[in-house]
Structure formats: structure tokens, C-alpha cells
Amino acid sequence: MVNVIHEAEFGQVKACAAAVVDFSATWCGPCKMLAPVLEKISEEMKGKVDFFKADVDENPNLARQFAIQSIPALIFLKNGEEVGREIGFKPEAAVKSALQRVFD
Amino acid sequence: MSRYDIAVIGTGPAGLEAALTAKARNKSVLLIGSAELSPKVAKAHMIRNYLGLPNVSGGEMQAAFLRQMEAAGIKITDERVKNVYAMGDYFVLQTGEIDSMLEAETLILATGLPLSRNLPGEDRFLGRGVSYCATCDGALYRGKRTAVIGYAPKEEDEADFLSELAAEVLYFPQYTGEVRTAPAVKVIPEKPVEILGGESARVLKTDGGEYEVDGIFILRDNIAPDKLVPGLELDGTRVKVTPQMETNIPGCFAAGDIAGPPYQYIKAAGQGNVAALAAVDYLAAKRKE
Numbered sequence: 399m400v401n402v403i404h405e406a407e408f409g410q411v412k413a414c415a416a417a418v419v420d421f422s423a424t425w426c427g428p429c430k431m432l433a434p435v436l437e438k439i440s441e442e443m444k445g446k447v448d449f450f451k452a453d454v455d456e457n458p459n460l461a462r463q464f465a466i467q468s469i470p471a472l473i474f475l476k477n478g479e480e481v482g483r484e485i486g487f488k489p490e491a492a493v494k495s496a497l498q499r500v501f502d
Numbered sequence: 503m504s505r506y507d508i509a510v511i512g513t514g515p516a517g518l519e520a521a522l523t524a525k526a527r528n529k530s531v532l533l534i535g536s537a538e539l540s541p542k543v544a545k546a547h548m549i550r551n552y553l554g555l556p557n558v559s560g561g562e563m564q565a566a567f568l569r570q571m572e573a574a575g576i577k578i579t580d581e582r583v584k585n586v587y588a589m590g591d592y593f594v595l596q597t598g599e600i601d602s603m604l605e606a607e608t609l610i611l612a613t614g615l616p617l618s619r620n621l622p623g624e625d626r627f628l629g630r631g632v633s634y635c636a637t638c639d640g641a642l643y644r645g646k647r648t649a650v651i652g653y654a655p656k657e658e659d660e661a662d663f664l665s666e667l668a669a670e671v672l673y674f675p676q677y678t679g680e681v682r683t684a685p686a687v688k689v690i691p692e693k694p695v696e697i698l699g700g701e702s703a704r705v706l707k708t709d710g711g712e713y714e715v716d717g718i719f720i721l722r723d724n725i726a727p728d729k730l731v732p733g734l735e736l737d738g739t740r741v742k743v744t745p746q747m748e749t750n751i752p753g754c755f756a757a758g759d760i761a762g763p764p765y766q767y768i769k770a771a772g773q774g775n776v777a778a779l780a781a782v783d784y785l786a787a788k789r790k791e
């Protein structure tokens with residue numbers, strides 16, 4: 399499952415050993431297409447990596463903090479520290495290999 | 503929304519032949535591209551090496567192709583594809599805003615010779631201050647300084663759109679003729695040479711100066727195949743294909759100039775034929791599962 403997150407609750411994300419945050423927006427085509435891909439991967443990686451989704455319009459401070467300039471942007475975090483990011487739509491295989499590079 | 507069996511992008515000889523073959527095999531086909539066909543067909547002076555059409559002008563070849571499409575009952579969807587999403591089991595083609603999405607189970611890319619020259623710095627800063635779509639990423643540049651590099655007059659609309667959000671829009675037209683933009687857009691007729699920056703793009707360098715900006719929008723008609731279809735594997739600038747015209751993405755095929763040299767009409771058409779038959783086989787195998 400991909401959990402919707404707001405900037406006020408971001409501590410929750412920082413507490414995860416391995417987390418992915420999907421910065422996106424309702425008006426963004428590639429974000430809409432990436433969502434089901436992430437949903438599927440999150441099920442497969444359940445218990446290993448936690449998935450979150452942050453709307454850039456609702457969370458402008460968080461978006462600024464991570465210097466988001468293009469969406470969708472996937473931010474990979476280990477214990478709250480950014481360890482990588484992927485920008486733009488990617489097919490399932492490409493998202494998985496990016497995750498493996500960072501978390502395996 | 504109905505899902506087509508096969509979507510073909512591009513209306514040059516490769517795409518047209520792929521559509522003809524797919525139709526002959528009773529598949530539902532979405533053929534998408536210019537209804538005027540490829541400019542490389544229409545503008546050719548004299549063609550001497552295409553079987554069945556001896557010594558024709560490009561105009562004559564174009565007319566013959568159009569007649570054959572009509573006779574086969576193949577309609578051309580006159581649009582440009584902006585983005586393709588490989589969803590696993592199917593493909594989504596985006597032609598405009600978020601609501602203009604078309605779906606197909608397989609995809610044949612026949613978009614012609616890929617553009618080979620990116621601006622230095624363009625790849626490095628893509629998604630980090632460089633964007634290909636003002637209507638997509640524009641909202642992230644609210645109150646910021648932006649540059650728009652437009653390769654065709656229609657991009658003036660994108661610059662106008664951006665000027666409603668951004669603090670500043672510098673417009674660099676890369677074509678001749680009159681430029682008509684909103685009053686808030688500053689038109690600078692210079693040629694970009696490089697994008698500079700650190701973590702993200704900061705400076706657009708042109709043959710006339712350097713411009714400090716927060717975002718650079720590069721709007722071209724012909725986008726590189728791996729930008730059109732994220733995840734697609736290239737070999738240099740061409741799409742990497744097997745002899746069956748398969749790409750690295752299951753269900754996605756490529757044909758014609760996009761798949762590499764030689765650049766010839768009959769070779770493009772031949773590859774379109776192979777790609778369509780490979781797509782037909784792929785569909786048959788998938789439906790047996």
C-alpha cells in the first residue's frame with residue numbers, strides 16, 4: 399500500500415528503515431500513470447520498504463525541502479536520510495531495479 | 503475507454519506498412535501521426551528505388567500511400583504523442599493534457615530518425631530544472647524565473663501559459679518568422695549553447711549571453727525515443743531492436759529510421775511489416791496464457 403502523507407506527519411517517514419516518497423500532483427499525467435505501478439511494487443516489497451505519497455500542492459514546504467522541480471519524483475530514504483531519487487515515469491522493471499540498487 | 507490491439511506511432515512508410523499489415527491480420531489498429539504523412543515522403547524530389555512506384559515524386563508517393571490507407575479502411579488519428587507509459591500489460595499514449603490518454607496492448611514506434619543533438623547539460627539536468635513540458639511542470643515554477651526554448655511557433659502558447667505562473671519568462675525562438683507571445687513574455691532571439699548549474703540547472707548560456715534562471719523548458723517536436731517511452735533501451739541514438747523488431751520492453755516494437763540505418767523507404771516499410779507481424783504473434787502468445 400502507498401500511504402498518503404502530509405508534511406506535519408513526516409516524522410513517520412523518517413522513522414522508517416527504508417522508505418520511498420512519491421511526490422506528485424493531481425494535474426500531472428505521468429504521476430497518475432506511475433501510481434498503479436508503485437501500488438503494485440509496494441505490495442511486493444511489503445515489510446521491506448514503506449511507500450508514501452505526498453501531493454506537492456498540499457505540501458509546498460516538504461516539496462521545497464526536497465527541492466522538487468519535476469514530478470513525479472521518487473525519493474528514497476534510509477532512516478530518514480535521502481539515498482537516491484528517480485524523476486519521471488518509469489516502467490515497473492526500471493523502478494524495481496532502481497529500488498534494488500539503493501536498498502539491497 | 504477501448505483498448506486497441508496495436509498502436510502505431512508515426513505516419514512514414516514504416517508506420518503505414520505496420521498499420522496495413524496489422525489491419526490485414528484483423529487487429530484493431532490505432533495509427534497516430536500527421537494526416538499529411540511524413541515530411542520525408544512529401545518533400546522528396548524524385549524517388550527511384552521504391553518497388554512498385556517507379557520514378558515518382560514525393561507528392562506522388564504521398565498520394566499513393568494515402569489512397570492505399572483509405573482503401574484499407576485505416577484512419578489516421580492526427581495527433582502528436584507526447585508521452586508513452588509502459589504499464590506492463592498495455593501501453594498508455596498521452597497526446598495532450600491529462601485526460602487525452604489512449605490505450606493499446608502493443609506498440610509500434612515508427613517516429614523516424616531520432617534527434618541526435620541534445621544541448622550540453624540537457625540530460626544531466628532533466629528533472630532538475632530542465633523540463634520538456636510547460637503545462638506539466640509549470641506549476642512548480644510559480645513565482646520563479648524561467649527560460650523557454652521553442653522550436654516551433656506553437657510553443658508560444660506554452661510560454662504564454664507559463665507567464666501566468668512564473669515571475670519571468672524568457673522565450674528563445676529557434677525558428678524564423680514572427681513571434682507572437684503575451685506581453686509578459688520576453689523574447690530573446692538567441693541560440694542556446696549550453697545549460698550550466700550545480701545540483702540543478704541555473705544558467706542558460708546562449709550565443710549572445712548568459713541567463714540566470716530557475717527552470718529551462720525545452721520544447722521540440724522530435725523528442726528522443728527514450729524520453730518519449732521511458733525505460734526504452736537505446737544503442738547510441740537509435741532504438742535497440744532484435745531481428746523481429748522487438749525492443750527491450752515486452753510488447754513494444756520499433757521500425758524504420760528509428761531503428762537505425764540504412765535510411766531508406768523500402769527498408770522502413772519492410773521493418774514496419776516485420777514489427778506488425780511480431781506484434782500479432784505477441785498478442786497470440788499472450789492470449790493463450
Ligand SMILES: Cc1cc2nc3c(=O)[nH]c(=O)nc-3n(C[C@H](O)[C@H](O)[C@H](O)COP(=O)(O)OP(=O)(O)OC[C@H]3O[C@@H](n4cnc5c(N)ncnc54)[C@H](O)[C@@H]3O)c2cc1C
Binds near residue numbers: 545613
Ligand atoms: C529529401 C529526402 C530524400 C530522400 N530520398 C530517398 C530515396 O530516394 N529513397 C529512399 O529509399 N529513401 C530516401 N530518403 C530517406 C527516407 O525518407 C527515410 O528513410 C524514410 O522516410 C523513413 O521512414 P520512417 O517511416 O522510418 O520515418 P519518417 O518517414 O521520418 O516518418 C516518421 C513520422 O513520425 C512522425 N512522428 C515523430 N514523432 C511523433 C510523435 N511523437 N507523435 C506522432 N508522430 C510522430 C513524424 O512527424 C513523421 O511523420 C530521403 C530522405 C529525405 C529527407
